[in-house]
Amino acid sequence: MRPALILIPLLALPLVLNDFWLTQVATRSLILGIxxxxxxxxxxxxxxxxxxxxxxxGIAGYTIAYFGPNSVGIGVQLPFWISIPLALxxxxxxxxxxxxxxxxxxxxxxxxxxxxxGVAFFYFTRQNxxxxxxxxxxxxxxxxxxxxxxxxxxxxxxxxSLGTAVLALALVSGFVRSPLxxxxxAVRDAPGRVLALGISVTTPIVAAFAFxxxxxxxxGILNVxxxxxxxxxxxxxxxxxxxxxxxxIGGLRHPAGAFVGAVVFxxxxxxxxxxxxxxxxxxxxxxxxxxxxxxxxxxxxxxxxDWVARLRRPEVKEKSTV
Amino acid sequence: MPVNHSHTNANALEVRGIGKRxxxxxxxxxxxxxxxxxxxxxxxxxxxxxxxxxxxxxxxxTSATTGQITLxxxxxxxxxxxxxxxxxxxxxxxxxHLFNGLTVRDTLFLAVAGVRGGWRQVLxxxxxxxxxxEAERLAEVAGVADVLDRETSxxxxxxxxxxxxxxxxxxxxxxxxxxxxAAGLSPAERPKLSALLMSLPKDVTVVLIEHDMDIxxxxxxxxxxxxxxxxxxxxxPDDIMRNEDVHRVYIGGAHGH
Numbered sequence: 001m002r003p004a005l006i007l008i009p010l011l012a013l014p015l016v017l018n019d020f021w022l023t024q025v026a027t028r029s030l031i032l033g034i035x036x037x038x039x040x041x042x043x044x045x046x047x048x049x050x051x052x053x054x055x056x057x058g059i060a061g062y063t064i065a066y067f068g069p070n071s072v073g074i075g076v077q078l079p080f081w082i083s084i085p086l087a088l089x090x091x092x093x094x095x096x097x098x099x100x101x102x103x104x105x106x107x108x109x110x111x112x113x114x115x116x117x118g119v120a121f122f123y124f125t126r127q128n129x130x131x132x133x134x135x136x137x138x139x140x141x142x143x144x145x146x147x148x149x150x151x152x153x154x155x156x157x158x159x160x161s162l163g164t165a166v167l168a169l170a171l172v173s174g175f176v177r178s179p180l181x182x183x184x185x186a187v188r189d190a191p192g193r194v195l196a197l198g199i200s201v202t203t204p205i206v207a208a209f210a211f212x213x214x215x216x217x218x219x220g221i222l223n224v225x226x227x228x229x230x231x232x233x234x235x236x237x238x239x240x241x242x243x244x245x246x247x248x249i250g251g252l253r254h255p256a257g258a259f260v261g262a263v264v265f266x267x268x269x270x271x272x273x274x275x276x277x278x279x280x281x282x283x284x285x286x287x288x289x290x291x292x293x294x295x296x297x298x299x300x301x302x303x304x305x306d307w308v309a310r311l312r313r314p315e316v317k318e319k320s321t322v
Numbered sequence: 323m324p325v326n327h328s329h330t331n332a333n334a335l336e337v338r339g340i341g342k343r344x345x346x347x348x349x350x351x352x353x354x355x356x357x358x359x360x361x362x363x364x365x366x367x368x369x370x371x372x373x374x375x376x377x378x379x380x381x382x383x384t385s386a387t388t389g390q391i392t393l394x395x396x397x398x399x400x401x402x403x404x405x406x407x408x409x410x411x412x413x414x415x416x417x418x419h420l421f422n423g424l425t426v427r428d429t430l431f432l433a434v435a436g437v438r439g440g441w442r443q444v445l446x447x448x449x450x451x452x453x454x455x456e457a458e459r460l461a462e463v464a465g466v467a468d469v470l471d472r473e474t475s476x477x478x479x480x481x482x483x484x485x486x487x488x489x490x491x492x493x494x495x496x497x498x499x500x501x502x503x504a505a506g507l508s509p510a511e512r513p514k515l516s517a518l519l520m521s522l523p524k525d526v527t528v529v530l531i532e533h534d535m536d537i538x539x540x541x542x543x544x545x546x547x548x549x550x551x552x553x554x555x556x557x558x559p560d561d562i563m564r565n566e567d568v569h570r571v572y573i574g575g576a577h578g579h
């Protein structure tokens with residue numbers, strides 16, 4: 001697919017959307033998509049499903065809250081050009097550490113270990129007051145002004161999120177073509193054979209997790225600016241599962257799927273109130289997830305590209321069933 | 323002749339008292355084996371004789387329970403497989419575990435990058451990287467140049483075997499362990515493989531596990547026969563053909579006399 005065909009409408013979106021749609025749907029989808037991309041990157045290229053992505057995002061978000069303007073009077077104010085790289089760096093380091101811990105685990109065991117890390121971090125943030133301000137966390141976190149432009153402005157935050165999403169996708173597609181990215185995919189296919197080529201298996205696994213930490217961290221920073229607060233609830237089981245649901249809905253076979261999944265998730269989340277009871281959102285998203293897993297195991301992105309392929313080559317219409 | 327190993331007079335491979343136990347079962351036991359530099363050695367033996375288990379111990383895919391392994395005079399018994407690869411040891415696998423999501427080009431590139439090692443492995447790739455040229459040369463040698471950009475999952479069985487050999491040839495191996503490279507090949511593909519084996523540089527030491535007696539005896543100067551995990555006989559192809567024990571357990575059995 002030609003990127004310009006998608007990018008130009010997305011750039012023009014603020015012209016047609018009101019602030020509610022732009023902020024509550026478009027920006028939120030992009031941010032959630034970036035966080036889900038960090039998971040679908042790991043799942044697609046390393047073959048590991050991680051439940052610790054909300055932790056990596058949270059570490060970046062908490063860093064921004066702690067070192068930026070907030071209304072709870074905790075932390076130290078640093079200029080954004082220090083706090084942003086610091087937040088990203090801590091997310092990368094935490095990703096690398098989680099990779100180091102989970103490096104020998106695959107399948108269900110990798111899920112268990114990363115879930116344990118995610119849940120442990122959740123409880124840690126609830127009980128630690130000096131850094132995380134317990135379960136209330138930080139509120140009144142304000143996005144910085146860069147060159148006179150406030151990132152609190154809906155249009156500015158939307159464009160920044162869009163730019164970050166595009167950059168994240170470009171980084172992923174460049175990274176997987178690099179020698180290290182190829183090694184990561186080789187580890188996914190046959191880890192023992194990678195060692196037999198003379199290549200250490202630990203480095204690619206740790207690097208993959210660290211890179212996913214960078215993506216998650218970028219999403220986490222945007223998220224804390226978007227929400228203007230962060231607390232233990234931002235890193236708890238809820239967000240952990242949301243990220244997984246978004247990645248699965250979008251499909252784990254192509255990185256862009258994360259954003260498709262995010263749009264569907266956010267639309268359902270925003271308008272579930274109008275369709276059914278607010279309390280029934282989990283039922284609704286559960287049914288959607290079930291349908292996707294049964295009807296399109298490759299996710300919506302895969303479903304869409306199958307349709308496109310079929311429209312282009314009508315002669316193979318009978319071959320595959322939906 | 324590119325002799326860059328430290329002990330020029332040492333044997334390419336020296337194995338003393340190697341044994342590998344799985345639970346209560348000795349897959350191989352008391353194996354002594356000496357292979358000179360540049361030698362072509364075949365290892366024969368019926369199914370379950372311990373040939374592949376011996377290879378696994380030699381390369382470090384599994385650790386030896388007993389015994390010592392020396393490569394060109396250096397003890398490697400405790401070394402992990404990636405270090406032995408960087409010493410010039412290579413092997414092919416009987417059941418090809420290839421990277422199904424990668425192309426032939428990327429697979430060969432990783433093989434070259436793995437042997438060279440170092441920090442370049444984690445640096446971004448630049449145009450004109452000599453490792454890419456080396457990968458293309460390997461594809462040419464192994465006869466998979468026409469499928470360079472195909473994913474390995476799409477290759478035929480024969481092409482996968484050829485790719486296996488291409489991987490093993492990365493960066494001038496000093497000693498090649500080939501585990502039944504001809505297994506499952508069609509009659510049309512076999513001569514190609516024989517030719518490839520015959521065309522290997524003379525200074526490369528080759529140890530070959532082969533069921534096909536023709537290929538084994540045609541390409542080797544000496545033969546070791548394994549039976550029930552132990553060394554049954556060693557000698558020239560002629561000696562082995564005349565050996566009573568070998569006839570009884572292997573040649574007789576294999577040909578159904």
